[in-house]
Amino acid sequence: ITTASSVTTSSETLMPITVNNNMKLKNDFINKILRIRNESLNNPVFTLERYNQTIELINNAKLKRSEDTSIKYYVPINEVYDAIRIAHSNIGHRGIKYTLKEIKKKCANVTEKQVKLFISECNECKIKRAKPKNSSKLVVRPIISNDFNSRGQVDLIDMQSSPDGKFKFILNYQDHFTKFCILRPLKSKTAAEVAYNLLDIFTTFGAPAILQSDNGREFVAKVIEELALIWKDLKIVHGKPRHPQSQGSVERSNQDTKQLLGMSYQK
Structure with a gap:
């Protein structure tokens, strides 16, 4: 283990925030972890927490022979905030488990x-947690699929705020039974372009018995007609707009896709 006065990484790309606000958050963070550490050290009782800290220090001090010869740094207390901030941003503001895994590298x-303390004060994560959740008390019956291609779910991911050249949308098609996802970049969300990409997927993997979507306005009559002309037995149903649980799996896939794309953009 090597001591370093600062820890940086070439992939550091951070959302712009004011210097004063960042310094305040950093100072508050340092004061909190110092207070927690002092309370633990001043406690005459050898608590489970102190035991775990001691074991961790012992394990970190051991010289381990392994194929991984990468250098790990001992971060000074005044650099811990920046080290966590960089790791947390590089993985797209994911949770505690993934942030800890990234920083341990x-x-x-x-x-x-x-x-955990840092993420609890992260402004971007606070915004995500503050998003209103569906408070409806109506129970939505879960959708059950028994085989591949028994039901396909399709949704559009709006990427207009961060387009890739001419591509501003992503078509996300998911087999409901296997959760296998297929992504297609779209220049627009017109019926013709959506239908063309769906047909390309269907001719490769086969058509589902049921195609489900809650993007009714995107899937206009032209899309339905073109698909129905080729697959006579194809049913097209619409998820309930106020109850996204019917499209819950593909909605979660949308969020995962956005997070992974955010990570690749930052790197």
């Missing part, structure tokens, strides 16, 4: 409690 002494 380079840093030896950052703890899960410190990561």
